Amino acid sequence: MTARGPAHAPAVLDHDATVAALDPLRLLDAVGTALTAVAAGTVSAPPRIAAFGPYGLLGTMPAYVPGLGLAAKLVSVFDDPARPGRTAHQGVVALFDETDGRLLTLVDAEPLTALRTAATATAALLALARPDTARITVIGTGAQADAQLTLLSAVFGAPEDGLPGRRRPWAAGATPSVTLAGRDPDRTRELAGRHGVAAAASVESAVRAADAVLCCTAARAPVLDRAWLRPGAHVGSVGGSGGWEVDAATVRDARLFAEWDGAVTSPPPAGAHELQGADPARLTLVGSVLAGTRPGRRDPAELTLFKSTGHAALDVAAARVAHAAHQEQLGATP
CATH class of the missing domain: 3.40.50.720 (NAD(P)-binding Rossmann-like Domain)
Structure with missing residues (x-):
């Protein structure tokens, strides 16, 4: 299910909508662009930081990738009681307009991270x-x-x-x-x-x-x-x-x-x-x-x-693909 508000409101993609928006071949191409930018030194991505609680942590990873955009991931990492010895990763990736700073899309970080x-x-x-x-x-x-x-x-x-x-x-x-x-x-x-x-x-x-x-x-x-x-x-x-x-x-x-x-x-x-x-x-x-x-x-x-x-640049790449696909579904310009 995808929530859609007024024209100025950001799109919110839940798990299923995120998976549907991340076409594997488009994602592969965008990830290649991000990897090339990382190697060329054109990506802006500060070191990862995290806040630690008694049961887990919340990490944040922002980045800017030329040609793909500006985004940040917020992700929590906690022990998963349903799977002893494993952790659960939950969060969002927020994609912003690189020219005026508007929040464009919020994407479910769990499937996005796995697929990217x-x-x-x-x-x-x-x-x-x-x-x-x-x-x-x-x-x-x-x-x-x-x-x-x-x-x-x-x-x-x-x-x-x-x-x-x-x-x-x-x-x-x-x-x-x-x-x-x-x-x-x-x-x-x-x-x-x-x-x-x-x-x-x-x-x-x-x-x-x-x-x-x-x-x-x-x-x-x-x-x-x-x-x-x-x-x-x-x-x-x-x-x-x-x-x-x-x-x-x-x-x-x-x-x-x-x-x-x-x-x-x-x-x-x-x-x-x-x-x-x-x-x-x-x-x-x-x-x-x-x-x-x-x-x-x-x-x-x-x-x-x-x-x-x-790398945070990969989250930017995936968020851009998801945003573009969602806009296409709405008949709008990405």
Whole structure:
């Protein structure tokens, strides 16, 4: 349901309206623009701040991205009693008019964050995976894995000319197989069935067979082992906000990519647990690969690792896509 008031009132998109407004391919393109702007140094985004209460925290992340706009996320992070050991993230992203400061749209931050994170991991996959990528494994059974499967389905279901600026690196017409792996067999089968992908017997078997692995978990300890990875594999890791999602040997052996330099230079949760202590010179910003100013994969046997920590510029990109789609639905100019 979408609330709509007078012409001057901001649009308010709830969960379902947000999901409906975030077309995966438009989101993928906008996220690519945001990543390129981050790498070019044209984004204005102050360090994240948070207020801590006895049971959780409220964080705020504002940013301005040229060509996309001005927005800020307010998000609460609390323990989820329905899922012991996991946290619930709830909040809003507010998009403002960059010319006069008017509040344009309030967007549900929970689905927006999951989908823009999946789009970011997908953009990195398209930029860094081997040209002969044939098998992709997604690890996880929660909301982030669900969003990642949605993005992969949209990309592989679209013609290459439907992916402006983000062409697939593999041969035209080739569609990689996707396998879902998780620790809970029932949850794995249920989510795999909803997306029409294979359910793996184990995480290890799925990783050993994959050319690319996308980790989408709330793990506090590594979910894969360097010894399981094939030569030339690409690994994307978007989870691990509470600890390591990728093992130290994989970090040691891989070429490292991230959205921003702070993935290495900032302490968690702004920075990545896995990249603390790494030489910043090892890191390449994925936006610079998209822009063509830095090389991506240099060798078929090279191991690449994209470690996502999120960035406020990505929230701006997603909020802009949602706002534009909503305005189109109303027959108005975005």
